[in-house]
Amino acid sequence: MPISRHFEIIYLLLQKKTLTAAEFAEHFEVSTRTIYRDIDTLSAAGIPIYSSRGKGGGISLLDRYVFNTSLLSESEQNDILMALQSLSAIKLPDTHDVLDKLSRLFKKDMNNWIEVDFSKWGSGDQQRELFPLLRQAIIAHHLIEFRYYNSAGEQSQRSVELLRLLFKDKSWYLEGHCRNSDSSRVFKISRMKEIVVTELVCDPRPVVTFADAEENVMRNAIEVTLRIAAQGAYRIFDEFAEHTITRNEDGSYSITEYFSEGNWLDSYLLSFGVLLEEVRPEYLRTRILAQLDTIRNKLGGN
Structure with a gap:
């Protein structure tokens, strides 16, 4: 109820x-x-x-029953309303009505202070509808099916019993029991395509800890050291944790971070362009240079 x-x-x-x-x-x-x-x-x-x-x-x-708003301080009332606005922003059910009623009980005219959109800029209505779709499937314990593209560039068809959504390092992930591998898996939502919520209702499974989920994602992680030119500071502070960053005397930055192996890593490092000054381990540097040669040959052929 x-x-x-x-x-x-x-x-x-x-x-x-x-x-x-x-x-x-x-x-x-x-x-x-x-x-x-x-x-x-x-x-x-x-x-x-x-x-x-x-x-x-x-x-x-009973006549003596009163919702005594004075039991809550001004700050506490604001905190409650702002928390409900946060839930309303991600379109959780019923929160808008509750927010409206509490605002009237507290005699407050609240300006909406937060707006949340889980889609990328310019991605359209279909992407914006994805989060509510997955949320409802999790609540109702429905099996979903989708095509998945992993970090090695491989694609596969998946049937997954949903557990929860995870947000980690600027990305949303879906945790669930994958029937194809018969094991707990974490899928990056941006790589899930052709998502279908089936009518099949699954028995709820226990949720693994966040640490276990992170271990699944980082199963094939390697330690990578980068040096990036000073002009790349805007990306460094956007994309890396403070403790992984060292500023060098010449103004450049060194970063030591763990990355999941895969073709995506080559593409990610190449995205730094001329800002990228050094890559280790050596085999990864060699692979990046080979990628550049391939790109040069393809572009030269046009």
Whole structure:
């Protein structure tokens, strides 16, 4: 049962004092039996709510019950509203209605201070709808199917029982039990294509720890040392943790970081262009130079 319905029952009674079960049922589009179950739940939780029969009867709160907003400081009220705005920004269900009601109870006209969009700039509505789609599939325990492109450039068809979404290092990942490999896997969402939410409902599996998920992602990681020219500072501070960065006397930066092996790593390093001054280990440097030769030959052939 949505928690917001419990909250709204209390909210409506605070506004209108008494309502019948039939009025509540019509408002929420549920049966009166469901409303009476809600009343029992609220009563068991310590809310002084009761129902009376006969003419003028209905469901009410005891007269002494007041939602005392003075129990919360101005700062605490703002924190609650801002937290709800954060949830509303990522389109979690029911948060907009709860936010609106609490704003009125606190007598505050809140400006929306946050906007969250999980898509890239210019990616269109399809990408923007991906996060709510996955969120709903996780909540309902639906199996999803998709085509996946791994860091080696290989593609495969996957069937996955969803566990949760993870955000790590500027990217979203999906954790789930992959039926193809019969093991827990973490997939980078930007590499998931042709996603289909099936009608098959799966039994929930235990969620692994974040450390375990990170271990899965970094299973084939290697230590890489880079030197990047001073002009690349904007990318260095965007893309690397502070403790991995050393500033050299000539103004350049040295970075030691762990990267997952794969073709993507070559492309990523090449994206630094003339800013890239040194790469180690040596085999990776050799591979990058070979990639440059291939690019030169292809462009020269045009």
